[in-house]
Amino acid sequence: MFRLNMGRSLVYWVLAGAFALTLVGCGGNRLEQPSRGRIGMTCMDLTNPYFKLIANVMQKEAARHGYELVALDGNNDAAKQNNQMSDFVAQKYSAIFLNPADSRAAGEGVKKAHAAGIPVFTFDVQVADEEAKALVVSHIGSDNYQGGRLAAESMMEVTADRGKIAIISYPEISSCIFRVQGFRDYLKEHHSQLDIVTELSGKGNRNDGYATATDVLQAHPDIVAIFGVNDPSALGAYAAVVKAGREDDITVIGFDASPAGKQAVFEKKLYDTPQQFPRKMAVGTVDAFMKYLEGDALPKTTLIPCAHYRYADSVNDESRIKEQW
Amino acid sequence: MVKTRIQLKKLLSDYGMLAILLLLCLFFSLLTLKQQQPQGQSAAKQLANAVAQKASPGERVLVVAGTQKASQDTARMVAEMLGRRSFSRVMEVRGTPRDLRLALDRLRDESERPAAIAVTSEAVEWRVWEILPEAYPEFGQVTLVTPETYYWPDFLKLSNLLAVVDRIVVIAIIAIGMTMVIITAGIDLSVGSLIALAGVISTLVMKQLGGLGAPAWTVAAGFLIGIVSCGLLGAFGGFLVARFKVAPFITTLALMMVARGLAFSITGGFSIYQVPDALTWLGQGRSLGIPNTVILLAVLYAGAHIFMSRTTLGRYIYAVGGNEEAARLSGVPVAGVIVFVYIVSAVAAGVGGCIQASQLNAGTPNAGLMYELYVIAAVVVGGTSLSGGSGTILGTLIGAFIISVVQNGMNLLGIESYTQNVVLGLVILGAVLLDRLRGGASLAFLTGRGSAD
């Protein structure tokens, strides 16, 4: 009985100790005040290498200016991001960099931060709520609309402007909506002969892109090309094309120039993947904050234009070889 | 002697988790101790005094505030106090650093120079002060006056404590229903999806009834329809469990898919955000200075606590979970009790969904992803046994707060998202394990004695 008690209290203390250590280990090094202040950053999905890269670059860039950047994962959950914003506000962070998981549901967090006197900068995705949008100091993002136009340009080039094509879209995300819009507008303005037979959601990931493209190929076996609205959906679509044995007569175009996308272009699986510049976006966001602090004039929106990324661009591209964005 | 022992165990298992919660609060308070910028009357007085020492009444004085209301109020008070001391040329600047720069430019253009600048709270951080000598050499030596800072934990600031409640309110309310379900030895996995369904249905109703400018009753109607829809789904699930003995896990798993699918198909995957302004009253409004969510939480928990501990139906719920057959043979309407708890759980999820819609001012079809697991964690951390028959409503509240405090505390400490999940998982495990070691294992020890001979 004595032994039993001993064992129990021992486990108790070990547990309590481990718990305290974990938290101290995580939190202890934050005890000393950063020199200038902290920036809170929350993005839709920190497990996505694209956002991880942005977070890293922002962290480095902020540190250069004497700020510590805390990057949190919004888990694609607007309510969670809302809570994270509340915590940033409670902590009186110097600024918030927001990449809304749901552009339509992010307004309340922005209003809260503004009311507490904390400047909010959005990157990559804008908030939709007009009232909140006015409160955002500045938005820095890719010019997705122009990127969509680039994809359309390549599409006309590779298909000689003839035949049926399909779009694997992701209408839940506004940036992807802009890409499709740019794509369609370019075709219309150039009186393209291309016939867009279908536009279906691939939910922005490889699995669903694959499943959707498989269904598209069943319904429309005569298509000549597919535009995947981001690289995962495009690569998923390519896998479906290979499965159907059609890789020689169907061209796939992606978007993003992700590491996988770049490699796919190099291997001639994708014809083009209009390139975004996450580094520029990250640096631009931090710069905007610095300018804000100095009281410099800031544009409400800064859109970084996209660029083609085709086979010729990939051959000697060091970032592709190093598997970087 | 055994009697006191039993009472001691009861005390520990009732309030042991409370001790853990308080320890966590203490822990985060210590770690978030930090310099704070004072605001309000005292800060204003300080600033006014300092300015009066450094500058003379005839000179130009600037008072700078940010966009925060409290900061602007402080600035106004400084200006008034200086005015009373016959400083006639006081200028208030409110807004962003850009506004300050424009004001300074104007002064320079009018070839004036400020003798002193009083800076309130967040404006202290602006880098304008660093570039002042280079950007405005004309001003020469300018005296900057800032209020003296003091030390206080971020965690213990009223605004943060309210944020702690605010973030958990949805999960905590749903946990009431979940506690009842788990006490009957069931489980409800559909609550996360029901959050989305309720939010989407209610905002859609509001939008249909008038959208942005619609009157407040449309909000009430939306909430009602959203909550009732959830209740119907819950009743259906409860019926399947009670009447056909379908395992609760699989029944509610199916309903989870159904509800999520409905939420997406109703909205086509988009959030609904053109909703009446009155929507935010529930999730963001205050009554008598207390956030409505906090009031709602307190009222629901008090009601549920009384319900579970003092009413016949509450006792029946415990009995069904403790021994369904014995309860049935004692004349307890078992099927009715089971249907009831699933309805309560679904309705609670509906209420949670409405609150979340109100907090976000939008109905989102992917709201509440994984919430069922947080809710279950809160209930179990709160001491309710997954095998049914035991648990308390107040324990669940404490469990919910433990989760909330840990999440909030880690955000305050700026711990990385990846690490946060690891820590939260460990905290849940640790809390449950401590509970078992302290209360559970020793209770089993006692009962082991009971069946020993």
Place this chain on the structure above:
Amino acid sequence: MIRVARVQTADSPNQPMDTSESSAPILQMRGMCKRFPGVDALRDVDLDLYAGECLAVCGENGAGKSTLIKLLGGAFHADAGEIRLFGAPVQIRSPAAAQRMGISIIYQEFNLIPELTARENIFLGREVGRFGFPDRRRESATAWSLFERIGVAIDPESRCSELNVAEQQAVEIAKALSWDARVIVMDEPSATLTEPETRRLFQVIRDLKADGIGLIFISHRLDEIFEVAERVLVLRDGRLVSQHRTHEVCREELINRMVGRSLDSEFPRRSVQPGREVLRVENLRRGRSVRGVNFGVRAGEVLGLAGLVGAGRTDTVRLIFGADRLECGTIFIDGSRRRIGSPQDAIRNGICLLTEDRKAQGLVLDHSARENFGLPNLDQFSSHLFIDHEKEKNSFEHYVRAMRIQLHSFDQPARTLSGGNQQKVVLAKWLARNSRIVIFDEPTRGIDVGAKYEIYQLINDLASQGKAVIMISSELPEILGMSNRVIVMHEGEVKAEINDVGGTGQEELLAMMVASGTGV
């Protein structure tokens, strides 16, 4: 008073073997002590077991029997004392260790996994074969030979859930033998067996003795102790009270030793004349288990329901209580027909059922005694949906006093009460309901002698208050000693009715229970 004729013992080779007694004991326990919070479960108990003998351990519930065998089986660790096996001191650290040393315990609740076959259960944890693939053939052959040795015909490939209680017990014994057990402990092995099955069990015990295995036999049934055991230890309040050779001691003395006082009679007297008929059932039917049952009970009467396990007695009373759905048949209360579709209906009509399995069906074990008491009575204790805890407590207090229920506090979990007190709590909750028809299903199963007497008294009290009592019991002396009238069931039908209970012997009753088609 009914005395049990010990006919069977006369021709059974039951004399202790002198050779083994003179040699050293195979198992010695010396000065065993075990304390639990608040109670000394065992104080300084000695035990010797010789090869080839059967040693009975008896005592009331709470006397320390289970603790003693759990020490032996490695489930508990002794606070003091020494165990020697074949003369060498041993430490039994775990149930597995006990098994390896050749000590096998067969508990009342079997340690069998229902979904595994008999063979798989026997070899669980030490499968014969290589690389995780059991060698079915070799295992099966061993299992067959084990079953043969104990004289039962069980297919080792049948799943345990398909076996009846006696067969499951045989599997446990076979498992013990497969470990080469030298000491086998049986805890209440006959509690759930029918008479013929018990006979067969005793034959197995005799065979095991002949093989030189030492047996420790725990039972409430004194007749059985006299039948199979050579010696008997009596425990009371954790102490060893006395040791006897069974042929040198009589039944009354054993009871007195166990209880610590003398009971004038095993069954208290009752003098009440049955009144008019309160309950009558006609042509009750459900599936194969209840096939057209008719009987009536009168106020102030105790009606005994006799029959073998599986004769349909429990199924019949469950139908009357609405616990199962009636397929056909009518229930009359006070002469008028009532529809009883659920326990709630039955309770409303003043019927209550004290189930056979208190733990699984009668009580919410982890809830307090008070809450268990209140469960069917909340409507009386509440106003406007809210429970008046004071009222509930007062009512419970009344019954605790009246029935002499022993508990530390009203909020004590039901699990921690002794069997007799659990039964009293269940009875109390129904009495508070003011039930007029009280059905007992095996009211004294697992309850010690002293508490049994109190339960009998309570049953008599009920009858004298004019309640109609139906009592199912597998203990023949009990059913003959307590009932005004007995009906005998066989395969779902009433086979006989005994009006002259006093003039009927146990053998006669047994014959009626076993033989189909005989009427009176």
